[in-house]
Amino acid sequence: MLRILSREYKRPPDGWSKRALTYWDCCQFGRNDSPTIGWIVQGEVDINALSDGLERAVQRRASWLRGRLARTETGSPPFEIHVPPAQSDVRAFTISVQEVKSDLSSVISYVPNGAPEPVIHVFQTFDKTTLNPRGAIRGVEEYIEKDLPLLHLHVIKASDATFISLCWGHAAMDAVGAGQIVSAWEQELNNIKVDTVFEDRDPRELFDFTNDVSLPPGWTLPGWIRPSFWEFVRFAVWIVYDLWAFPQVHGSIYIPEALITHWIKIAEEKLSEDEWVSRNDLVEAWIFKYGWSYHPEKDLNTMFTAINFRGRHPQLPRTAITNTAMSYVTPPLTTAELRATSFAKIALRLRQSTLPFSEPEHVAKVVAYEFNNMKTNNGKTYYYPLGSLKSRQYGSTPWAKLGLSSPKFGAGVTTISNVTYCADRRCSTLIDSESGDWRVDLKLPQRAWECLQIQMEKEKEALEEFGI
Secondary structure, three states, X not given: OHXXXXXXXXXXXXXXXXXXXXXXXXXXXXXXOOOEEEEEEEOOOOHXXXXXXXXXXXXXXXXXXXXXXXXXXXXXXXEEXXXXXXXXXXXXXXXXXXXXXXXXXXXXXXXXXXXXXXEEEEEOOOOHHHOOHHHHOXXXXXXXXXXXXXXXXXXXXXXXXXXXXXXXXXXXXXXXXXXXXXXXXXXHHOOOOOOOOOOOOOHHHOOHHHHHOOOOOOOOOOOOEOOOHHHHHHHHHHHHHHHHHOOEEEEEEEEOHHHHHHHHHHHHHHOOOOOOOXXXXXXXXXXXXXXXXXXXXXXXXXXXXXXXXXXXXXXXXXXXXXXXXXXXXXXXXXXXXXXXXXXXXXXXXXXXXXXXXXXXXXHHXXXXXXHXXXXXXXXXXXXXXXXXXXXXXXXXXXXXXXXXXXXXXXXXXXXXXXXXXXXXXXXXXXXXXXXXXEEEEEEEXXXXXXXXXXXXXXXXXXXXXXXX
């Protein structure tokens, strides 16, 4: 009954206003996600100061995040946000606090920043609500049914450390937007005065520039496939079988700065002078090469990675808090090719797939194509980053360099590690730290984890051999 009632339009309370969401915000790929970013900190944490600082940060940076998700009157786009008056006492988030008498490691598995050796943790049982209770929310419908705030702050106080996590409704913003909220939160907690006034553009106007973008007939996104009905059925059956034959389990990978540096040296030896790859490219390529290499030799394998368009086009400012990300797809490789190709070359394939996105003209075409598709289908999508219908995919969403990794939560408080969760869409999350370490959280078949663990032991031996 609640679900039926939630589909009816409800006017905002008296004095409340409406904040539009774009078709991109309402995309079915994101609107049912509640990503989580968490930090392990040491030092005396004042929960009241922590909470008040987040409230001020939201009020200053994007006060509309204090609102509640709702259905639109027209149904297109399907959702909007009802925003309380500025002077109301409506909180921007809910908060939960848990106290444990033992060490934090008894509740949360983590590796401290700066740890010298790589670590792979595989969890035979995993409860995402341990990181943040909001992770149990099924999606935008439940936000509406339960009248939930868009954010949830969770704190675990243990004997040796404190865990702080923030979970948000993806319909409101992506990780780039969350990074700006966390940066504002950090400023509030450290009494950093900021004079910058951010333009809060009307989301309904954000993609107006696409009206002037002309697309060549038949232009499509490389690697994105629209299956026919029967192709989709066959593909869905194959996915169900694959998940049954190779059950997936959660795990995390910690890669120290020394190993990243070692990989960079390998890449410099393998690539020509005019070729370049990033740390992010190398981490993804390593997982793809060694985690997918156990499949039959003739099987196809595809890698796709999320890319955010804000800051890549003059009409899409990076400071806008919204959703503008999608995935780019690398050409499929057979398992035999995957085994025979160095992971530096695989990283280069990934890097070369991103090069067109440095051109605003190409970005405009991609954004226009995707936005028009979502507008036509009211947030639904029928295209998928598969590379091939016969391919196994490795998807990832990078959270590095967004201000999410090592925030400073006030004087005397030090961030010593971080954890992420965004695996409901079977995509890994990559994040860095101030120490130069990298972490990856993802779900993989047990066999893939075994392959990665075997290779990681070889990486440890290489570090010892080179005296790193």
